Amino acid sequence: MIWLTLRQFRVQAAVVFGGLAVLCAALAITGPGMADEFNSGFASCTAQGDCSRFTRRFFEDHEMAFGAVILIVAFLPGLIGIFWGAPLITREIEQGTHRLVWNQSITRTRWLAVKLAVVGVAAMVAAGLAALAADWWSDPIDKAASDDISRITPLVFLSRGIVPIGYAAFAFALGVTVGVIVRRTLPAMAITLAVFVGLQVAVPMWIRPNIIPAESKIVAITSENHGEMMMMREEGDKAFLQVEVEPEPRAWTFTNETVDSSGKKVGRLPVSVAAGAPCAPPPPGPDGEPPEGPSQACFDDLAKKGYKQKVAYHPADRFWPLQWAETGLFVVLALGLTGLCFYWTRRRLS
Amino acid sequence: MIEFHLDSGSGVSPYMQIVRQVKHALRLDLLHEGDQLPTVKDVVAQLAINPNTVLKAYRELEREGLVEPRPGVGTFVTRTLAGDSLAAHGPLRKDLERWLVKARMAGMDDESIEALFMTTFRSARQEDIA
Amino acid sequence: MxxxxxxxxxxxxxxxxxxxxxxxxxxxxxxxxxxxxxxxxxxxxxxxxxxxxxxxxxxxxxxxxxxxxxxxxxxxxxxxxxxxxxxxxxxxxxxxxxxxxxxxxxxxxxxxxxxxxxxxxxxxxxxxxxxxxxxxxxxxxxxxxxxxxxxxxxxxxxxxxxxxxxxxxxxxxxxxxxxxxxxxxxxxxxxxxxxxxxxxxxxxxSRVRVAGDVDDLLATHHRLTGPRRDPATLPGDQQVVSESHTDRQSTLIVRSEGAIHDPAWTVGQVGLEDLVLAYMSDTPTRSTLEAVR
The missing domain is CATH 3.40.50.300 (P-loop containing nucleotide triphosphate hydrolases)
Structure with missing residues (x-):
């Protein structure tokens, strides 16, 4: 049965693993050079005392490739679900060959078990390989990336570590199960894609923040911890300030809202930008450029008025606990789907 | 060795057709004592018929003492039908020819003659059975 | 076995x-x-x-x-x-x-x-x-x-x-x-x-109409033709499989273990194909027969 599974699977496997081989080769060729560039550049900028300019330039140089690698690794589980999972059984049903193979001296359960095991393991291996390659290659870029695209942030998280393995297992099981239930390849592919993408969006919004308890606190807004601050001018001297803070370097902050002294959420902070007001834009410096960020007086004024920032976040060192928890969740979901698939194949399919 | 053929429109059951074809071959001296009949497998493969049909025909021939099975080898002819009845063919044929002339003189056409012959033949046979 | x-x-x-x-x-x-x-x-x-x-x-x-x-x-x-x-x-x-x-x-x-x-x-x-x-x-x-x-x-x-x-x-x-x-x-x-x-x-x-050894089936099915009559008057051991009637004549295919002795009938053999067709075609109901009468 293993032979038959491999024989039927070889074209699809060749496409995906061939693509992976190309990706790995490209990463293997460009990786070491990029790492050398980073190491030497970082050494020289550390000697000069300030690396922010070097890291920013380094990141911008490699941003495209960095994004492309993330995209490929992120899409791989979905592709596996669509092109390996969905057709696995539907193709047999559409061509009637299940009636041939189910009447060899092998039970339907064993037939399905071997098919799921062989292709499922291949799916996990493919995703694991891709993630491993991405992790290795992206290392210098990760170091150079600014805090809001650290490894734990949603965009990067899904293409790193071990979660792609969990996603691949789940997407594959999803594709097979949907296929077994709807019995037709194209609709099964469409449903698999829709469900999987929906879940990929839902997980960072609602599940990942809570899968292990998040850090949650209310902090003062200071010149040290502030992140993005946006000033929106209205007519005259009135303006609104939108504040975000960074509670910890490289953390993933998913709640970031300003509260007043009573703890009530304030969407936009009304401030005055009249000349001499604390948060008025400071005059340009000697080089003609305005200094970065608001003045210390502005932060003092915000503190005096009782405004603080409420944040919920996962610190950077939660990367692996989160990876394990999410991978575990998806593997459990995949196992549940596999059980349903067995039930359906034994009882409902004919 | 002889080869069987089946006429599906004849209304005669396939097993009886095989019996008749063997007897026919025996009468016409196409099969001799000691000759082997085609194996069941060969007949079945050639005619695409049920194996039990062939077995039944061979058993019938065996019952009539015309053939005998030799286990593991095949079925062999033990007696021929040529000779005794061949001799009688001539006079009987003459009688029939004379009867045909009479029938024509009575104004019967070919089809009426055939119908009359067949009904007489059948009823005579049924009386034999009954 | x-x-x-x-x-x-x-x-x-x-x-x-x-x-x-x-x-x-x-x-x-x-x-x-x-x-x-x-x-x-x-x-x-x-x-x-x-x-x-x-x-x-x-x-x-x-x-x-x-x-x-x-x-x-x-x-x-x-x-x-x-x-x-x-x-x-x-x-x-x-x-x-x-x-x-x-x-x-x-x-x-x-x-x-x-x-x-x-x-x-x-x-x-x-x-x-x-x-x-x-x-x-x-x-x-x-x-x-x-x-x-x-x-x-x-x-x-x-x-x-x-x-x-x-x-x-x-x-x-x-x-x-x-x-x-x-x-x-x-x-x-x-x-x-x-x-x-x-x-x-x-x-x-969706139902089994008849099942049996082909020789037995051929031996127990007969085609009866004769003057028109109601099949209900047949002896109990003769089961009517199909019937067709003209105003003078009745043609029946019956299943019967025994021989048919009624001299009113002309008894003929039924080939396998006719036999199967007789079972496949809907048996006409008595009401159609009465309608003709």
Whole structure:
């Protein structure tokens, strides 16, 4: 049965693993050079005392490739679900060959078990390989990336570590199960894609923040911890300030809202930008450029008025606990789907 | 060795057709004592018929003492039908020819003659059975 | 000897429609059994129940004494050539043999290869490129080389031209002799089954109308023609299968264990095809007869 599974699977496997081989080769060729560039550049900028300019330039140089690698690794589980999972059984049903193979001296359960095991393991291996390659290659870029695209942030998280393995297992099981239930390849592919993408969006919004308890606190807004601050001018001297803070370097902050002294959420902070007001834009410096960020007086004024920032976040060192928890969740979901698939194949399919 | 053929429109059951074809071959001296009949497998493969049909025909021939099975080898002819009845063919044929002339003189056409012959033949046979 | 197939009150329901209902059958082993009936009569359903492709909604079925598809042992004893003789289009002929060898412990590779050679099938050819007849022969080869005790075939020749049809049946009958196979095959055409089968099951409208040894069926069915009369006046042991009337004459096909002695009737034999057609066509009801009167 293993032979038959491999024989039927070889074209699809060749496409995906061939693509992976190309990706790995490209990463293997460009990786070491990029790492050398980073190491030497970082050494020289550390000697000069300030690396922010070097890291920013380094990141911008490699941003495209960095994004492309993330995209490929992120899409791989979905592709596996669509092109390996969905057709696995539907193709047999559409061509009637299940009636041939189910009447060899092998039970339907064993037939399905071997098919799921062989292709499922291949799916996990493919995703694991891709993630491993991405992790290795992206290392210098990760170091150079600014805090809001650290490894734990949603965009990067899904293409790193071990979660792609969990996603691949789940997407594959999803594709097979949907296929077994709807019995037709194209609709099964469409449903698999829709469900999987929906879940990929839902997980960072609602599940990942809570899968292990998040850090949650209310902090003062200071010149040290502030992140993005946006000033929106209205007519005259009135303006609104939108504040975000960074509670910890490289953390993933998913709640970031300003509260007043009573703890009530304030969407936009009304401030005055009249000349001499604390948060008025400071005059340009000697080089003609305005200094970065608001003045210390502005932060003092915000503190005096009782405004603080409420944040919920996962610190950077939660990367692996989160990876394990999410991978575990998806593997459990995949196992549940596999059980349903067995039930359906034994009882409902004919 | 002889080869069987089946006429599906004849209304005669396939097993009886095989019996008749063997007897026919025996009468016409196409099969001799000691000759082997085609194996069941060969007949079945050639005619695409049920194996039990062939077995039944061979058993019938065996019952009539015309053939005998030799286990593991095949079925062999033990007696021929040529000779005794061949001799009688001539006079009987003459009688029939004379009867045909009479029938024509009575104004019967070919089809009426055939119908009359067949009904007489059948009823005579049924009386034999009954 | 265990029966090839035993069904007791067997039924299969799809939604609200019964595809097969109240089917009670005892099919003997060692025979070539024909299952005949119009399209949609439930032939495929019955055969799929027999190979365990489907699970019954009512009643029970045992095949060679075992529950259909109940483990590899039972699967190995029953071969199945499904409707339209499915094969893997992308796999070569040789791949199919390999599939058979890998999935069947009792696989007889010598038989398979010998058959391919006789059929002139190129092992390297993809199954998708074979003609209908060749595909059917390939499916039959898989069914035979598995060395089952019972081979079940669902409309194996329906899609074949007359020559391929004949060749297929020749090979099937040969295999039945060579390997002492019990065979069950279905067809909507009696002519396919007339020569090949020695046992017949007629299935009409999801029900078994008649089942029995072909010779017995032929011996117990008679065509009666005579002056017009009401079939209700026939003796109790004569069961009317079909009837047709003109204003003078009645033609009946009756089933009767004994001989027909009534001198008013001209008694004739019924061929297998007519016999099956008589069971397939709706028996006219008494009311139509009365309407004529």
């Amino acid at each position: 265990t029966a090839a197939l035993e069904a007791r009150g067997l039924g299969k329901k799809y939604g609200k429609r019964w595809a097969l209902s109240d089917c009670t059958l005892d099919l003997p082993a060692g025979r070539v059994i024909g299952l005949v009936g119009p399209n949609g009569a439930g032939k495929t359903t019955l055969l799929n129940l027999a190979v365990g492709q489907l699970a019954p909604s009512a009643g029970s079925i045992r095949v060679l004494g075992g529950r259909p598809a109940d483990g590899p042992g039972q699967l190995a004893r029953v071969g199945f050539v499904a409707q339209d003789t499915p094969t893997y289009a992308g796999l070569s002929v040789a791949d199919h043999l390999r599939l058979g060898a890998r999935l069947n412990p009792g696989w007889d590779d010598a038989i398979a290869r010998e058959r391919l050679e006789r059929l002139g099938l190129d092992p390297a050819r993809r199954a998708g490129k074979l003609s209908g007849g060749q595909r059917a022969q390939l499916a039959l080869t898989l069914g035979i080389a598995k060395r089952p005790e019972l081979l079940i075939l669902d409309e194996p020749v329906a899609a074949l031209d007359p020559l391929a049809r004949r060749e297929f049946l020749q090979h099937l009958m040969e295999a039945a002799v060579e390997h002492s196979l019990s065979v069950v095959l279905s067809s909507h055409l009696v002519s396919d089954l007339e020569r090949t089968c020695d046992y017949l099951v007629v299935l009409v409208d």
